[in-house]
Amino acid sequence: MLEVSNQHIDNKKLSDEELIIAFQNGNVAAFNELVLRYKDKLVNFLFRYTGNRDDAEDLAQDTFVKLYRSKHLYKEIAKFSTWFYTIAINTAKTDSRKKNRYNSISLSEFDPDEDKDYELTANVISPEDSANASMEHHYIQKAIDALEDYFKEVIILRDIQDLDYDEIAEITGLPLGTVKSRINRGREKLKKSLSKIYNNKT
Amino acid sequence: MQEQEEYMEIRDKLKNLPKIKSDDNFEIMLQQKINLAEAEMQTISEKQNYSTDEKKSFFKKIFTRKTNYWLIPALGTVVIILIIVTIYYPYKKTELIPNAPVSQTLSDKVSDSPNVSRQTTIEEKKIENKLAEKNTTSEQSSDVPPKDIKNLDGYYRGGIEKELSQPTPVTPMKSDELRIKKNDDIETINAPAIEEQQKIESKSKESEQKDSRIIESKKEEERKGGDLSIEKSAPANKDEVGKSGKLKGAKEYKKSDKKNNRAVTDSTKTNEDDLEIIRNEILEKEKNK
Structure with missing residues (x-):
């Protein structure tokens, strides 16, 4: 022992x-x-x-x-x-x-005249998660979920996990400049989506 | 710096998000998953090991000296037998086929079945003709003298060269006859070999006749000369001898006949030489008497 x-x-x-x-x-x-x-x-x-x-x-x-x-x-x-x-x-x-x-x-099955497929994701926040987290945190998470995957991963790694740009570049396999631009663009998108959420809330 | 200040608010909000902690059962669940993964890995490795062991054991059984070293000569003999069976016998068969008596088999089938009427095709006729031609040519090329006494007489008379040049007579065989069925009537056709043989026989007869004429003319000349007698010259044929019946020099004829046989065996001598030898012999006999 x-x-x-x-x-x-x-x-x-x-x-x-x-x-x-x-x-x-x-x-x-x-x-x-x-x-x-x-x-x-x-x-x-x-x-x-x-x-x-x-x-x-x-x-x-x-x-x-x-x-x-x-x-x-x-x-x-x-x-x-x-x-x-x-x-x-x-x-x-x-x-x-x-x-x-x-x-x-697939919605095309219900409307045969429409050729386009409308795909809806079935992500549903569980009641436990929503109960634990505050409303703001919930909305921020919603805004993160709305982001594309390539923006999401870099923002989480940088702003939530506090990793360096170099390390993020290594993880994602992208050049450093691409990583930085993606982080800024992701933040911009997140800001806009959060403002929309807050506006709708108010 | 301006960009960072611009997104400072969002960055703070993201950083202030509550840190989610793992469940208390996280490690237990992880241990279960690891155990499952290890079990899968073991099964995969066991399968791989089983396959490799099986291969090794198979080769070991065959090639290791300790277990089955006696298999090596046994396998060698098996391989040799296989080679003999696969290569030697087929070649042997192919060698035997051309030597087989094709003419006999084909023609005998036709001739030896008289009750069964067979239609001979044009191709069969052609084959028969070819075979007959081959037989005649082969017999022409051979320098073996005929065995009949008649022909020997012909040699004795001085027609040796002619006889040598002429083809030896071929005895007609049943197989050379072709039977053709035409409107329920069986017709026999002589093969070309028979026809050729008949020609040869006629030629030989002609030559015999010529020889007999020459001898007779010689006899006449001798009679005129008064030195030579008929008794000391051999007749044209034994039949003639039999007909005349009372030849005085019968013993001498026998002796001369033996000598003639010797002369026939020496087929390389020319006709003129033979004639001279015969004349010399006759002259010597007369002198002795």
């Missing part, structure tokens, strides 16, 4: 990169330490990205499972947080694609 507790203390002192290397060498306690460090950050990021807590929790668990299975793919060149957020965003994107396939409803 002493050895386990000592190991736990040692893992707390280690950096993320050192922990993942320790896990690669077979130290499962290092993985547990990484889970403790990143589970809340990851759930928060994924909740803002998906707008659904349950989905966020599931996606966060899937991300950790991917980390567990593909630990050997990490190399010391990149920061662990960058690599880990990249996995999280990819899992979130694939999941959203799957859900969009099943939740889309």
Whole structure:
């Protein structure tokens, strides 16, 4: 028990990169330490990205499972947080694609004269979420959900997760200038949508 | 800086959003998912290992020395047998087919079935003609003297060269006869070989006649000369000898006949040489007497 507790203390002192290397060498306690460090950050990021807590929790668990299975793919060149957020965003994107396939409803079936398809997303905020969060937070989240995915991910990573521009560029795989412009354009869109929401509210 | 100030309000609002924390069951749920993933990985690895083990064991069974080293010569013999069966026998069959007596088989089928009337086609006729021609040409090329005594007499008379140049007579076979069914009447047609043989026989007869004429003329000349007698010259044929019946020099004739046989075996000698030898022999006999 002493050895386990000592190991736990040692893992707390280690950096993320050192922990993942320790896990690669077979130290499962290092993985547990990484889970403790990143589970809340990851759930928060994924909740803002998906707008659904349950989905966020599931996606966060899937991300950790991917980390567990593909630990050997990490190399010391990149920061662990960058690599880990990249996995999280990819899992979130694939999941959203799957859900969009099943939740889309075709209106052309009801109106045969119309050739265009109107796709409606079936994202519904649960009563629990709406009860917990204040109305403002709820509207902000609604405005974030309304953004396109490529604006959403950069704004969340920058303004909510407090990551650097360089790190965001690495995660998204975009040039630094593109990342900055996308962040500004996303903020502009968010501002407009929030003003509309507030105007409608008033 | 102006841009940052412009979006400062939104940035603050986003930063002030409440931090969502994971559930208490998060780690338990994560552990369950990890266990499931490990189980899947194990099944996949087991399948891969099973497939690799199966392959290894298969090759080991065949090629390892410890277990089945005796299989190597056995496999070698099997391979050799296969080669013999697949390559040697087919070639052997192809070699045998051309040597088979085609003429006999084809013609005998026609001739040996007299009760069964068969219609011979033009192609069969052509084949028969070709075969007959081949037989005649092959017999012409051979320098073997005829076995009949009549022909030997002909050689003795001095027609050796002619006989050698002429084709040896071919005995007509039943197979050379073709039976054609025309309006329920069976007609027999002689093959060209028979016709050729008949021609050859007629030629040989003519040559014999010529020889006999020459001999007779010689005898007459000898009579005129008064030195030579009929007794010491061999007759044209044995039949003639039989007819005359009372030849005094019968023993001498036998001896000369043997010598003639020897002369026939020496087929390389020319006709003129033979004639000279015969004359010399006759002269010597007369001198001895």
